[in-house]
Amino acid sequence: MARRVGICAVAQTTYQRDKWHERFQGMALEVLEPLLEKTGLDFSEEQGIGMSISVSDDVFDARTISDNAMTDVLGAHMRCEEKVAQEGIQALYYGLAAIQSGHVDVVLVLGHCKESQGKSRNMVTHLAFDPFYTRPVGLDFTAAAGMQAQAYAAASDVTDDHLAEVVARAGRMARMNPATPETAVYSREEVLASPMLADPIRAHHAYPVSDGAVGMILAAEDRARDICAHPVWITGVGNCMDSFFLGDRDLTSNFALKKAAARAYRRAGIDTPRDTFDVIEISDQYAYQQPMWMEGLGLVDEGRGGAWIAGGGPDAMKVNRSGGMLAGNPLLLGGLVRAAEVSLQLMGQAGDRQVADARRGLAHGVMGPAGQFHAVAILERD
Amino acid sequence: MPSDFDTSDCYTIPGKLALPYTYFAGRVGSRFITTLRDRHKIMGVRCDHCDMVLVPPRQTCERCLRDLSDQWCEVGTRGEVVNYTVVRYPDRHQPRPVPFVLAMIRLEGADTPIVHLLEEIAPEQVVIGMAVEAVFAVKTTATIRDIDHFKPCDS
Amino acid sequence: MTTYFGVNVVDVIESLPARFREEAAADISGSFGYDLEDAGRWRLTIGGGGLTLTPADVLDDCQAVLITDPQTFVGIQLGKIDAAEAMGLQKLSVTGDRRAFGSIAGLFQKYVPPGQETLSEVELVVLKQTISVGQNFATGPVMGRFLKGLKERKILAIRCPVCGRRQSPPREICAVCRVRNTEWVEVGPKGEMRMLEYVYYASPDPLTGDTRETPYGAIGVLLDGCQDEEVFWHLLNPAQLDQVQMGSVINGRVRKGSRLRPVWAQKRTGSIDDIQYFELDT
Numbered sequence: 001m002a003r004r005v006g007i008c009a010v011a012q013t014t015y016q017r018d019k020w021h022e023r024f025q026g027m028a029l030e031v032l033e034p035l036l037e038k039t040g041l042d043f044s045e046e047q048g049i050g051m052s053i054s055v056s057d058d059v060f061d062a063r064t065i066s067d068n069a070m071t072d073v074l075g076a077h078m079r080c081e082e083k084v085a086q087e088g089i090q091a092l093y094y095g096l097a098a099i100q101s102g103h104v105d106v107v108l109v110l111g112h113c114k115e116s117q118g119k120s121r122n123m124v125t126h127l128a129f130d131p132f133y134t135r136p137v138g139l140d141f142t143a144a145a146g147m148q149a150q151a152y153a154a155a156s157d158v159t160d161d162h163l164a165e166v167v168a169r170a171g172r173m174a175r176m177n178p179a180t181p182e183t184a185v186y187s188r189e190e191v192l193a194s195p196m197l198a199d200p201i202r203a204h205h206a207y208p209v210s211d212g213a214v215g216m217i218l219a220a221e222d223r224a225r226d227i228c229a230h231p232v233w234i235t236g237v238g239n240c241m242d243s244f245f246l247g248d249r250d251l252t253s254n255f256a257l258k259k260a261a262a263r264a265y266r267r268a269g270i271d272t273p274r275d276t277f278d279v280i281e282i283s284d285q286y287a288y289q290q291p292m293w294m295e296g297l298g299l300v301d302e303g304r305g306g307a308w309i310a311g312g313g314p315d316a317m318k319v320n321r322s323g324g325m326l327a328g329n330p331l332l333l334g335g336l337v338r339a340a341e342v343s344l345q346l347m348g349q350a351g352d353r354q355v356a357d358a359r360r361g362l363a364h365g366v367m368g369p370a371g372q373f374h375a376v377a378i379l380e381r382d
Numbered sequence: 383m384p385s386d387f388d389t390s391d392c393y394t395i396p397g398k399l400a401l402p403y404t405y406f407a408g409r410v411g412s413r414f415i416t417t418l419r420d421r422h423k424i425m426g427v428r429c430d431h432c433d434m435v436l437v438p439p440r441q442t443c444e445r446c447l448r449d450l451s452d453q454w455c456e457v458g459t460r461g462e463v464v465n466y467t468v469v470r471y472p473d474r475h476q477p478r479p480v481p482f483v484l485a486m487i488r489l490e491g492a493d494t495p496i497v498h499l500l501e502e503i504a505p506e507q508v509v510i511g512m513a514v515e516a517v518f519a520v521k522t523t524a525t526i527r528d529i530d531h532f533k534p535c536d537s
Numbered sequence: 538m539t540t541y542f543g544v545n546v547v548d549v550i551e552s553l554p555a556r557f558r559e560e561a562a563a564d565i566s567g568s569f570g571y572d573l574e575d576a577g578r579w580r581l582t583i584g585g586g587g588l589t590l591t592p593a594d595v596l597d598d599c600q601a602v603l604i605t606d607p608q609t610f611v612g613i614q615l616g617k618i619d620a621a622e623a624m625g626l627q628k629l630s631v632t633g634d635r636r637a638f639g640s641i642a643g644l645f646q647k648y649v650p651p652g653q654e655t656l657s658e659v660e661l662v663v664l665k666q667t668i669s670v671g672q673n674f675a676t677g678p679v680m681g682r683f684l685k686g687l688k689e690r691k692i693l694a695i696r697c698p699v700c701g702r703r704q705s706p707p708r709e710i711c712a713v714c715r716v717r718n719t720e721w722v723e724v725g726p727k728g729e730m731r732m733l734e735y736v737y738y739a740s741p742d743p744l745t746g747d748t749r750e751t752p753y754g755a756i757g758v759l760l761d762g763c764q765d766e767e768v769f770w771h772l773l774n775p776a777q778l779d780q781v782q783m784g785s786v787i788n789g790r791v792r793k794g795s796r797l798r799p800v801w802a803q804k805r806t807g808s809i810d811d812i813q814y815f816e817l818d819t
Binding site: 387416 | 561643660664665671672678682685744746
């Protein structure tokens with residue numbers, strides 16, 4: 001690998017159901033200011049931030065070219081600016097590429113998403129489908145997930161009880177995370193009693209609608225050590241895009257995730273991923289995805305997702321100590337928040353949810369219906 | 383919200399994101415839709431290299447990148463449910479009042495299932511593997527909804 | 538005989554029975570009129586899955602009558618003109634039961650001019666659809682204060698504590714100096730016109746999906762109390778498009794622009810529309 005790239009600082013807003021009092025520019029500013037304060041960086045041409053990457057989406061923002069409205073709060077006025085409209089963890093990949101190529105030394109990544117602005121998140125994801133073949137039958141990400149959950153639960157013996165435990169645990173974890181002050185803490189019984197949304201997905205199995213912003217500073221190794229005492233190194237990133245039409249895929253095969261993980265592991269020099277990670281953050285938009293993605297990452301035996309939950313696997317493997325997406329991060333930011341959370345753990349700044357002496361972690365992001373796109377990042381500290 | 387955040391000037395304004403689009407089905411897609419509309423036949427394309435029949439049809443095989451635009455083949459109007467969910471949350475983009483069943487249906491002769499409405503059966507009676515057939519729409523929408531829905535049939 | 542787009546209008550009308558799709562008309566019955574100005578009038582009767590077409594002088598007894606010029610009619614039949622657009626341009630109207638007329642639109646195969654039958658094998662399908670998602674836009678404290686000002690007929694600008702420039706509508710920060718804006722000042726409401734864009738082709742307004750009436754004038758007003766590029770963008774009274782003069786300062790040469798004043802909406806809600814437009818201050 002070329003120059004090493006380190007994450008030097010992380011900042012985020014809280015994630016709440018409806019930040020009615022702030023427009024998204026204000027949320028972004030709430031992230032930018034602490035990042036500059038922590039690092040002492042500015043946007044000077046010589047030594048400052050050389051590139052700003054916005055993570056934002058036109059439909060969620062209701063503006064064409066969503067980053068246009070953000071340049072000032074990205075510090076990007078008359079500077080180099082980029083945008084990621086794919087899952088936010090991709091901004092890490094962009095920043096890594098820009099720094100490794102030698103084009104810039106310091107990159108700002110800043111993502112925002114205000115899910116409460118649109119009347120319905122499902123209506124936004126509905127627009128990801130084809131106007132002739134799949135929109136007319138009403139598909140959206142929730143319905144697509146329902147079909148995947150149906151197939152996966154059967155293949156991996158995942159029961160309604162298992163899923164209730166995943167949700168109940170997410171609530172317990174979220175209580176230790178100051179970024180998720182509003183997350184409902186449900187008992188297993190409450191989860192089991194919640195109504196069906198898209199069978200077998202229950203209302204409490206779905207990640208709550210939320211607003212928030214998250215950002216980080218990436219820097220080349222020599223600069224990173226000046227900026228902070230313990231940079232978190234990005235040692236491997238991989239992603240994979242599966243077919244657009246659900247019928248072209250095997251919904252239980254985890255095809256894209258396996259590929260994405262294999263690419264990230266290879267780049268990070270990891271031969272045996274199991275027992276390698278001190279902390280794992282995966283994007284579980286729906287409860288069934290937590291065991292399913294763990295299988296896809298090769299961290300749980302295939303077909304054993306149900307048994308893994310029953311055996312206390314999530315606690316033992318330090319999965320989603322933050323509460324995960326089930327605790328409430330907006331779509332688009334899920335993977336980027338996961339990377340931020342792993343970084344906080346490796347920096348020793350994770351407060352009550354800190355995993356002792358965490359040295360290596362995995363962050364995962366997912367986008368598209370029923371896990372069409374996956375991205376995996378391996379993060380490590382010295 | 384920071385504790386010193388002054389919300390006295392904050393409020394929200396209702397509005398919408400609304401844009402008129404003209405979507406083009408493409409040459410392959412147009413033929414699929416006009417055949418469905420006028421002749422009540424469902425067409426796919428065959429990729430000989432990958433040994434697959436793809437529905438809906440497309441110009442290029444995404445696996446081997448070969449041009450499939452003249453590899454037409456007719457598939458059945460009957461098929462098998464390979465997966466399904468029951469949609470129970472109402473929303474404006476949905477084609478039916480809830481609950482309704484969305485199923486992945488593999489048509490006879492096709493390798494890739496399509497997603498469509500499954501009706502004329504109670505949601506709790508849907509089972510994977512059941513045989514279903516297309517019910518064609520009376521009024522055209524120039525979309526996959528020229529099949530109005532699928533219904534159970536004898537296998 | 539008169540032809541449009543190379544096609545005889547009577548051929549198009551008289552081919553309606555041949556193009557009729559019986560299977561789609563099972564639930565439809567009624568009589569419908571076509572009034573194509575000097576090209577003639579016809580009555581179409583649909584019932585029991587069948588159809589008859591007869592020339593007619595009087596169409597008063599029809600359920601609905603389509604009135605348009607023959608060119609527009611042929612254009613629509615050939616797919617060269619959009620019916621909804623023609624209606625918007627008042628080139629086409631329907632009297633009587635408009636919905637009933639809409640229901641018969643899909644009953645006919647497309648007209649194919651003689652000799653072009655082979656081309657028709659590749660009918661190209663398009664779908665017109667307006668995507669629409671309801672929104673709840675937050676003002677935040679900064680934009681909120683500005684919009685509240687409009688409600689009270691005040692135009693507020695925010696001032697950069699470093700360079701002193703004024704922004705209206707306000708931004709949270711000064712992009713140039715990269716600091717939070719803090720100081721509020723009231724500007725205008727009158728000012729000098731510095732920019733005018735005549736807009737003849739309007740894009741749809743993404744907040745409504747509707748297309749504005751054209752032509753209209755988008756203007757930059759240098760409100761009193763502002764300087765240099767600190768112009769405020771809004772609309773000009775459409776009746777005064779040709780009566781205004783654009784001011785400028787080029788290489789020290791000053792050219793005075795028209796004086797403008799805002800026309801406030803009667804009912805103000807705290808939105809940019811609280812100013813209807815600017816007009817000449819005479």
